[in-house]
Amino acid sequence: MDAHECMRTRRTIRAYEETPLSRAMIEEIVDCGRLAATAMNNQPWSFVVVQEVAARARLQEILGHAEFLRQAPCCIVIFHREIDFAVEDASAATQNILNAAWAHGLGSCWIAGRGMDYAPRVAELLGAPKDLRLFALVSLGRPAENPQPEKRPLSEQLSWERFSEPSGDL
Ligand SMILES: Cc1cc2nc3c(=O)[nH]c(=O)nc-3n(C[C@H](O)[C@H](O)[C@H](O)COP(=O)(O)O)c2cc1C
Numbered sequence: 001m002d003a004h005e006c007m008r009t010r011r012t013i014r015a016y017e018e019t020p021l022s023r024a025m026i027e028e029i030v031d032c033g034r035l036a037a038t039a040m041n042n043q044p045w046s047f048v049v050v051q052e053v054a055a056r057a058r059l060q061e062i063l064g065h066a067e068f069l070r071q072a073p074c075c076i077v078i079f080h081r082e083i084d085f086a087v088e089d090a091s092a093a094t095q096n097i098l099n100a101a102w103a104h105g106l107g108s109c110w111i112a113g114r115g116m117d118y119a120p121r122v123a124e125l126l127g128a129p130k131d132l133r134l135f136a137l138v139s140l141g142r143p144a145e146n147p148q149p150e151k152r153p154l155s156e157q158l159s160w161e162r163f164s165e166p167s168g169d170l
Contacts, residue, residue, distance in 0.1 A: 013141075032096045032097060
């Protein structure tokens with residue numbers, strides 16, 4: 001799958017086969033997060049891979065939502081240092097992880113982390129250093145569903161040169 005097809009076809013997956021994922025594949029996916037665009041090359045992120053059944057169950061319990069975290073064989077937890085552009089940087093890294101997972105035939109779901117009331121408890125559970133903040137969690141596994149959420153058309157979202165009424169030409 002080339003990059004264009006990957007970005008066009010990726011969809012959030014919340015139902016997974018429970019087959020475990022190889023360490024090598026997970027590392028390749030996280031490595032794509034590591035290489036994301038980042039302001040001033042700050043790279044303010046850190047990643048924790050959680051695979052143990054009990055640990056994923058505990059994470060889900062702390063979150064109080066995202067029940068599929070119990071089924072997904074893997075969860076990548078993304079943290080960031082609190083510096084300028086950290087949110088943009090961590091977003092780029094997280095999206096790279098979603099795309100890399102899809103390119104490997106895996107489904108994933110970006111789960112909210114930053115600013116959520118459970119963020120400090122997730123950080124404590126995973127032993128995060130004091131200078132790191134939770135950004136997001138990404139569940140990961142072989143897809144067991146094929147959702148097709150509706151997407152707004154490009155014609156509603158793209159203007160050329162300046163904002164204008166949608167032309168309907170696209
Ligand atoms: C910042 C952010 C937070 C999200 N948080 C959650 C979440 O907590 N739980 C969840 O099930 N999906 C979450 N999602 C996934 C979105 O619901 C999903 O991306 C959206 O419905 C669009 O579907 P698509 O990814 O298949 O295009 C989140 C996505 C983003 C970008």
